[in-house]
């Protein structure tokens with residue numbers, strides 16, 4: 001169904017999206033690139049000049065940067081691991097012929113609809129708070145000292161909160177994949193003498209590869225930019241213990257009012273995102289082919 | 291009116307020449323069937339005529355006018371797809387009426403034509419159903435209905451019956467033939483099915499790798515295949531082809547003899563029965579004949595040869611002769 | 620792959636599944652419970668479940684002290700507006716990529732998705748300056764544009780996977796029937812893809828509703844939606860747990876209810892066609 005005229009029409013129909021996205025991507029990126037080589041502080045806006053790679057060097061020489069880089073990757077990796085593993089297990093559990101499956105799904109999907117600032121504030125105030133949080137109450141009930149989640153284990157706490165937000169997404173997509181597996185395949189495997197574990201390993205898991213790929217792909221896109229949860233809870237602290245790359249850039253821009261450095265950080269973040277995207281596509285792209 | 295003329299029509303997808311160049315004339319009112327092995331370009335040729343694909347080069351004339359660059363809707367042709375391609379969200383009435391609506395016809399006139407088409411196709415009771423609530427045969431009829439309301443210059447069918455079961459196929463085959471007789475509109479019909487091709491066609495076009503191997507009336511192709519390809523392709527079971535000494539006796543490089551033109555009993559050839567299929571009316575035997583290889587024989591139903599039996603065979607009909615280039619002598 | 624289990628196994632699985640589901644849901648439930656407690660009851664140690672003092676005061680207070688209806692209205696306008704605008708631009712693009720694919724279509728789709736990988740913070744300053752130049756700061760139209768562009772790749776992807784499921788022969792048939800390009804899109808494609816378009820729309824309304832970066836950066840007061848409202852609420856008021864919970868509940872309940880009603884379509888759309 002491809003004639004010249006339909007090809008031409010097709011180009012014209014894709015064009016607006018491509019042009020808009022190009023502008024949305026290129027213009028800010030070019031401006032960021034420009035600022036990243038400038039000395040530009042909002043506190044002294046008149047004094048601005050080219051500084052070469054100084055802004056970049058500042059990042060590479062800052063110990064916080066390497067921590068932030070590590071934290072960013074730890075956040076993405078940690079949340080992916082937790083949501084995929086738990087999501088698979090929960091999906092296997094819910095997929096059984098249990099009573100009230102529909103309602104159960106409603107409960108499980110709920111966190112997905114909670115906006116990040118609300119999610120973060122629920123966990124910070126109602127659960128992790130050392131005096132009034134529910135976790136503190138539980139600890140006291142056992143006669144133990146309350147755990148100072150956000151002070152002592154800030155990264156773990158944030159990974160926990162974000163995992164809670166994304167667990168429904170992973171679970172429901174994996175569940176959908178699971179339900180599309182024909183029971184005949186499993187029965188055939190059972191006739192062939194496959195144990196439950198073998199059935200999972202050789203039938204169920206391969207069937208879910210595509211779904212897992214999608215979960216990883218989509219989540220990574222959102223996780224690389226995680227900001228609100230950190231902003232609401234730890235503000236990157238204590239010290240820089242829970243500062244991720246996006247948050248470090250934010251601190252440079254808003255707290256230090258150093259646009260040049262923030263811009264350099266932005267470019268580094270874009271490069272990092274591209275590296276991650278590259279490996280993701282190389283590793284997973286194959287699974288997305290039909 | 292519906293005379294279609296292809297001149298040096300060529301189609302390539304990127305590097306691949308799917309149709310290297312075809313000349314073909316389809317007369318007004320003719321029922322033309324395209325046959326050929328899978329992937330030989332039947333659908334592509336049909337879609338070129340329909341305008342769903344651009345020709346790479348060459349000219350397509352419809353009723354004497356150059357239609358090569360006309361969009362599908364302007365060619366005045368109607369197509370019935372293998373999957374029927376009914377609009378699932380529209381009722382049968384809306385489906386059949388869609389081309390009329392697109393042509394901007396007055397709604398009352400639309401209705402009249404839809405009713406008329408529905409009556410011809412026995413669909414009057416289903417007009418307010420959706421395609422999902424119809425049987426395969428009914429869907430097929432809706433697809434045909436959608437084609438006939440437009441009163442096209444020609445109908446194009448791409449394997450329209452291949453999704454139906456055997457009994458329905460026979461019924462629909464006859465309905466389409468009757469439709470052709472009453473409408474007298476040009477029809478171009480793509481099929482894999484020998485029986486459809488032989489029974490429906492005025493003219494069969496045998497395609498192979500994008501080339502036309504032979505064009506002719508069904509019996510003409512059966513009786514006088516122009517080359518080995520057509521000889522092997524038309525007729526079921528396939529013609530037996532023999533080379534070597536036996537062929538040399540007939541002054542040919544290859545000789546062909548149809549399974550139905552061999553008798554069991556007495557004869558010059560002796561062999562052992564391998565597979566035997568008894569259909570009741572006929573028996574198909576595969577016989578390993580010394581010096582000739584395996585021959586397929588179509589014997590009357592009362593022949594009870596079984597696996598391992600030794601039998602004798604005799605040619606009893608036309609022997610087709612071919613030269614070294616595979617052309618009929 | 621639901622298969623029969625022995626009654627005992629079924630009981631154990633049922634209990635386990637319900638326990639897990641309730642644990643996942645519990646934070647939301649606890650927040651809603653807290654929103655109906657008095658402030659004293661909300662911070663009581665040990666926590667009060669049934670013995671708490673129940674009250675609606677938090678809701679009335681949040682309602683009267685803040686401008687909740689305006690935030691709510693802004694959220695509605697921004698999320699629905701950006702979604703509709705996005706669909707308008709994305710439907711033709713997705714149509715073209717699904718039905719007239721070229722060699723570069725897959726790459727184009729990947730590129731579109733990759734624009735979403737760019738961390739928002741990285742381009743915050745230039746975008747802020749751009750929006751300032753254009754006079755779009757703290758305007759609903761500004762946010763509609765920003766969120767539309769932010770979600771456009773997702774909208775295109777979802778529509779693309781839905782359109783891909785529609786057999787091309789049907790569109791060819793409509794072309795043979797004389798439909799123009801627009802006729803084809805209006806009479807044939809859109810009605811057939813309606814469930815897909817609906818679930819795309821829902822997901823994007825939810826994503827836009829919950830967006831809490833650009834809404835905070837690009838608004839101050841006039842155009843601020845609920846996500847910005849919540850962020851402002853948690854900052855100064857500090858320890859008013861019950862009121863914070865009430866405000867949070869008011870921010871998430873509209874979308875929670877919408878999401879619950881449409882979860883089936885939503886999940887299907889979210890799989891990006893990876894799961895049939």
Ligand SMILES: Nc1ncnc2c1ncn2[C@@H]1O[C@H](COP(=O)(O)OP(=O)(O)OP(=O)(O)O)[C@@H](O)[C@H]1O
Nearest residue numbers: 303306308326327328329330331332333334335482
């Ligand atoms: N859009 C396309 N791009 C590239 N090659 C194509 C395209 N469409 C068809 N082809 C190739 O053209 C050749 C002819 O295809 P066509 O569909 O016409 O065959 P056909 O004779 O209808 O086969 P069948 O009997 O199986 O339907 C095939 O080799 C096919 O792979």
Ligand SMILES: [Mg+2]
Nearest residue numbers: 332333334448
């Ligand atoms: Mg074909």
